Amino acid sequence: MDATEIGLWGVPLAILGGAIRVSTPFIFVSLGEAITERSGRINLGLEGTLVFGAMTAYAVAVMTNSPWLGLIAAAFAGLCFGLFHGWICKFRGVNDIAIGIALMLFGSGLAFFLGKPFIKPKAPNLPAIPFGSWSDIPQVQAALDVNVLFLIGAVLSVILWWAFRNTRAGLIVRVVGDSSDAALAMGLNPDTVRLLATGVGGALAGIGGAYLSLYYPGSWTERISSGQGLMAVALVIFARWNPLGCFAAALLFGGAGALGPALQSVGVTQGYYLFYAAPYILTLIIMIATSSPTRSLAGAPGELSITK
Amino acid sequence: MVTGAGVPALFGAKGYPAALEWIARRAEAFVIPLVALIVGMALFSLFIALVGKSPILLYETMWRGGFGSWFSIQNSLSRAAPLLLAALCVALPARLGLVVIGGEGAIVLGGVGAAAIGVALSGAPSPIVILAMGVAGMAAGGIWIGAVGALRHYRAVNETISSLLMAYIAIALMNQLVEGPLRDPASLNKPSTQPLAGIYRIGNIPGMDVHWGLVVGVVACILSWVLIEKTRWGFAARIAGGNVRAAQVQGLAVGPLIVGFTALAGGFAGLAGMLEVAAVQGSANASLAAGYGYTGILVAFLARHNPLAIIPVAILLGGIDASGGLIQRRMDLPDATVLVLQGMIFIVILFSETFYGRFKAFNPDLWKRPDLSRGTA
Numbered sequence: 001m002d003a004t005e006i007g008l009w010g011v012p013l014a015i016l017g018g019a020i021r022v023s024t025p026f027i028f029v030s031l032g033e034a035i036t037e038r039s040g041r042i043n044l045g046l047e048g049t050l051v052f053g054a055m056t057a058y059a060v061a062v063m064t065n066s067p068w069l070g071l072i073a074a075a076f077a078g079l080c081f082g083l084f085h086g087w088i089c090k091f092r093g094v095n096d097i098a099i100g101i102a103l104m105l106f107g108s109g110l111a112f113f114l115g116k117p118f119i120k121p122k123a124p125n126l127p128a129i130p131f132g133s134w135s136d137i138p139q140v141q142a143a144l145d146v147n148v149l150f151l152i153g154a155v156l157s158v159i160l161w162w163a164f165r166n167t168r169a170g171l172i173v174r175v176v177g178d179s180s181d182a183a184l185a186m187g188l189n190p191d192t193v194r195l196l197a198t199g200v201g202g203a204l205a206g207i208g209g210a211y212l213s214l215y216y217p218g219s220w221t222e223r224i225s226s227g228q229g230l231m232a233v234a235l236v237i238f239a240r241w242n243p244l245g246c247f248a249a250a251l252l253f254g255g256a257g258a259l260g261p262a263l264q265s266v267g268v269t270q271g272y273y274l275f276y277a278a279p280y281i282l283t284l285i286i287m288i289a290t291s292s293p294t295r296s297l298a299g300a301p302g303e304l305s306i307t308k
Numbered sequence: 309m310v311t312g313a314g315v316p317a318l319f320g321a322k323g324y325p326a327a328l329e330w331i332a333r334r335a336e337a338f339v340i341p342l343v344a345l346i347v348g349m350a351l352f353s354l355f356i357a358l359v360g361k362s363p364i365l366l367y368e369t370m371w372r373g374g375f376g377s378w379f380s381i382q383n384s385l386s387r388a389a390p391l392l393l394a395a396l397c398v399a400l401p402a403r404l405g406l407v408v409i410g411g412e413g414a415i416v417l418g419g420v421g422a423a424a425i426g427v428a429l430s431g432a433p434s435p436i437v438i439l440a441m442g443v444a445g446m447a448a449g450g451i452w453i454g455a456v457g458a459l460r461h462y463r464a465v466n467e468t469i470s471s472l473l474m475a476y477i478a479i480a481l482m483n484q485l486v487e488g489p490l491r492d493p494a495s496l497n498k499p500s501t502q503p504l505a506g507i508y509r510i511g512n513i514p515g516m517d518v519h520w521g522l523v524v525g526v527v528a529c530i531l532s533w534v535l536i537e538k539t540r541w542g543f544a545a546r547i548a549g550g551n552v553r554a555a556q557v558q559g560l561a562v563g564p565l566i567v568g569f570t571a572l573a574g575g576f577a578g579l580a581g582m583l584e585v586a587a588v589q590g591s592a593n594a595s596l597a598a599g600y601g602y603t604g605i606l607v608a609f610l611a612r613h614n615p616l617a618i619i620p621v622a623i624l625l626g627g628i629d630a631s632g633g634l635i636q637r638r639m640d641l642p643d644a645t646v647l648v649l650q651g652m653i654f655i656v657i658l659f660s661e662t663f664y665g666r667f668k669a670f671n672p673d674l675w676k677r678p679d680l681s682r683g684t685a
Contacts (some may be wrong), residue, residue: 044468088655091662097407097468098609098658105602106651112644222644227476234469273487277480280473287473293464 010139011262017143018258019251020150021216025050025208025225026250027153029232031160032204034241036082038164039197040177040190040303041089044100046205047229048107049081053209055115058220061123067214070123074210075203081107082202086195096305104230118220126215149211153247160243173197177301190303205229227280234283238290240299256282329672336670341610344660348653355648361639369638373631380630382517386588388626389518390415392525393580394604395611395618396532397453400573401467402613403536404566405549408456410471411577412601413478414449418578419585420482421448423501423592424490426508426585434507441508441582449578450571452478457570461563467570479597486593500593510587521583525622528576532615545569577601603629606654625650 029046036043043049053074061070085103089096129151132144164170176183176193183190208229213220235253239245260275290297353363374384397411422445429437452474459465485501492502510520536542548555548562555562580600585592607625611617632646668674 088659093661094658101409102654102658106655109644109647109651113642113648116642230472273480273484277477280476284470284473287465287470288463291464293462
């Protein structure tokens with residue numbers, strides 16, 4: 001290993017590279033969830049959507065030999081899951097959190113079922129851009145090998161941030177999320193807006209899944225996501241439903257996820273499994289720190305059941 | 309639903325027997341989930357037909373694997389044992405309006421705690437050690453889920469997300485302990501704690517190939533039902549579950565109530581982990597995270613969080629679980645087949661919530677009056 005050449009500097013570098021690599025699914029799922037939650041509904045099923053998106057992307061990429069077709073298929077599959085969640089939640093007495101849990105189990109189950117034949121074959125990967133080619137150090141090159149989806153996610157965060165403030169569609173989503181009554185008074189149909197918002201959220205989660213199977217870790221297995229879709233939901237709360245905050249928080253979570261492997265690469269193997277749990281612990285700590293029993297969260301959509 | 313919660317005799321005077329009304333009101337709670345279950349299975353047969361297999365053969369195989377013979381019935385009952393306790397971990401907090409889905413974490417830690425105590429106390433008389441293992445398992449699970457309840461009440465942290473995050477943390481903690489300080493050097497491929505001595509293992513119910521965990525689970529369900537329906541704590545919990553502020557105005561100590569109920573719920577899940585260690589595995593290892601916690605969520609929702617209803621539902625789902633292996637071999641289907649079926653049933657069951665109170669047959673208030681009265685409780 002060359003890790004010793006740059007010594008302990010390899011650790012922050014590996015964490016930075018890891019943050020860029022690991023954060024991309026978080027960016028997409030959390031942006032999708034931000035749109036859904038801004039419309040006043042919560043979709044915990046995005047974990048299942050992420051896994052199903054990963055499977056779909058991989059299967060389509062294997063069959064068509066094109067990662068981009070895989071990506072589109074994953075987005076479409078995610079859209080279907082999101083629309084289903086949006087549709088079923090409009091019925092009286094149907095709880096959006098419980099439906100999310102059901103879809104989490106169903107999406108994973110369906111992905112494992114249909115994805116069984118695709119565990120062996122190799123799919124073409126999504127391309128990456130080597131921003132680190134100016135350096136001779138392999139660790140720097142590895143850290144700055146940035147996938148195009150990360151860049152798309154970064155741009156999308158800015159666009160969504162702008163769109164929520166400045167566009168008619170952004171205003172509609174926010175009004176519906178803050179008060180169904182106000183939306184009805186404006187002549188908007190909250191159910192339709194939430195249906196579309198949940199659909200878009202699902203599609204973005206599907207793209208996040210495609211990144212997992214087509215780039216990092218880059219193959220389809222049943223253990224491809226360990227709660228990343230769910231952590232992204234917590235991340236949205238931490239980010240205060242702000243797309244730019246989602247991007248920053250995703251980087252933080254990616255870095256936490258890279259902590260274990262980075263320390264292992266310089267020979268720190270004690271407590272490996274505990275470092276592996278770092279993203280979950282970080283999420284929990286952040287949730288405890290940002291929640292409050294006395295006031296509702298700043299920026300929280302008024303119709304959101306999870307913050308009431 | 310509190311529509312017309314009057315004296316039965318009053319309705320008897322209206323021209324139909326009070327008994328009929330009693331039956332009608334309760335029939336809803338049986339018929340709707342049952343129809344939903346059937347619809348879920350019908351949708352699943354459609355899915356199976358779509359992937360080119362015979363749904364009839366599937367259900368036949370499922371019946372044979374789950375309930376068709378004494379052997380398969382015993383197998384189903386063995387699997388129902390942890391499901392009973394895992395479902396209580398969801399159903400008890402649900403009475404307070406909390407959706408706790410991280411029972412898997414409590415199961416895993418309960419198993420590790422029990423295994424650690426069982427090995428540490430080796431040499432002591434077996435009833436004491438088994439009791440200590442049960443207490444350790446319940447304590448480990450109870451602290452884990454009780455913390456979720458405390459975070460919910462005192463910090464307003466959403467319990468659904470926190471409990472699932474804590475489940476992932478618990479599994480990492482188990483891996484760390486089983487790979488590190490608690491590891492038995494003799495366990496090579498599958499890191500485990502040291503095996504329990506034979507006298508500390510829990511045996512089978514006489515005459516059956518089912519361990520005592522089934523009895524423990526059934527007793528836990530009955531006790532939970534008594535707690536919820538017949539004690540003042542259960543009554544207070546139901547009030548707090550309906551409206552927290554109303555409960556606080558009434559002077560109920562909502563905080564201790566929530567922490568107590570969630571801790572008890574986690575304790576039951578921890579007990580499931582202890583039973584898996586003491587009756588099935590013989591040591592704590594990664595097999596503890598076998599997904600009972602997640603199937604338990606489905607059991608609790610299917611039983612509408614009623615501890616007595618959990619008993620038949622857990623046996624039914626234990627049977628579906630048990631038939632998974634046979635389906636895999638006979639029909640050449642992936643092992644995730646059962647997961648897909650469970651997911652479909654789950655969605656249909658949740659969807660069926662929308663039909664409660666809508667059918668005239670179940671709602672005596674609508675029998676003699678014009679439809680105008682709909683909605684006026």
